[in-house]
């Protein structure tokens with residue numbers, strides 16, 4: 001059963017697996033009005049266009065493969081941001097992960 005839309009809790013879908021989750025459970029990647037791409041894991045207040053990911057390295061891998069982040073942000077995502085993301089995700093999930101494999105293939 002799907003509960004009715006909760007207005008108090010904003011929801012977003014992960015760009016990797018498309019699962020809809022509470023926004024606060026997701027990691028936000030933002031493109032600022034300056035065109036800078038960065039993570040917004042702390043405040044959720046960085047202005048700009050956002051893309052959301054589950055705290056799961058697999059979602060990042062999928063998103064990278066499908067270029068979903070780039071499409072959501074309408075901008076190329078620098079490798080260093082992907083690496084930072086990978087670090088965040090592996091730190092959160094605390095599982096074994098192939099951090100080194102998260103790279104843009106271009």
Ligand SMILES: [Zn+2]
Pocket residue numbers: 014015016017018019053054056059
């Ligand atoms: Zn996901």
